[in-house]
Amino acid sequence: MIEQTVNIDDRLAEFEARIARGEKIEPGDWMPDEYRRQLIRMISQHAHSEVVGMLPEGAWIPHAPSLRRKMVLMAKVQDEAGHGQYLYHAAETLGATREEMLDALLTGKAKYASIFNYPTLTWADVAWIGWLVDGAAIKNQTMLAHASYGPYSRAMVRICAEETFHYKQGKEMIVHYATNGTPEQKAMVQDGLNRWWNPTLMMFGPHDSDSTNSEILMRWGIKTKSNDELRQEFINEEVPEVHALGLTIPDPDLHFDEESGNWIIGPIDWDEFWRVVKGNGPMNAERLAARRDAHENGRWVREAMTAYAEKVHNHV
């Protein structure tokens, strides 16, 4: 019994030493149960976010203002499906099955990014998702590209490359409408900013003091920066860019602090955040209903593929 305890302590020490040396932990390696649990939680939530995240923008594909804009948006939404695939695969390397992850999403047990529970009311919302939402995602995921778990960090490298294109296509539209647009387009851009700014800041998660998972995630090199650190970096980078277009950020308390060099925001509405995370945001029910429909409508494809795979398997 004593010998076993010593062994587990030794393994944990060696595991932590590997992380301290900057080595990646790979699927077959020994890892604490809690490391595995945290990764499955985070990676599966991330995968769900990519897939649910296709819906708000996907709704605008039939209404894109030109063929060029439609092609770009289709490519972008399709990329998000690919991101979901990489991430579900990464979670599967830890022993989670696709069925249990999808079941958790479709029954409403699993979380996914709060931001996708808001409606896309105008075409400018598609552009703001590209700029702000993908921008926030890049900030968080560039950090996760250094995560200690090999499959997650490698998925992040590929995803960030594609997200950079998403960010640019959104920003290109906003810059165009805000500077060369008609008065209606300029108003549409400001209205979109009014609705997307605050929910985007919530994407980074609760303040560090309320972040239950951060401590262990940072100890084991999954996260290397805290929620508040990343949120502040994002604010500092994006506020001057938005102001340069003559747009107004919907925060009367926003100001620049000379001493710290930070843009300081007013209080975030955490009641709204938790309402959305707990399933009671403006679009939660609709998003889950759309995913359930897609899952049902795709059943025959899954069955046909399984039957085909079994047939091929039986002939080799």
Ligand code: BYC
């Ligand atoms: N939304 O202890 P904390 C995209 C939950 S998609 C919902 O700080 P953690 C895109 C959190 O899960 C990119 N829930 O958590 C796709 C925890 O609850 P549990 C999405 C949130 O994990 C399509 C509780 O609150 N990116 O780019 O240390 C189109 C306490 O929080 C949220 C990712 O998924 C939230 N915003 O930190 C366009 C990145 N925030 O699980 C674009 C991967 C917190 O204990 N995830 N919660 O019951 C992460 O980096 C981290 O999980 C978070 C939160 C920073 C989100």
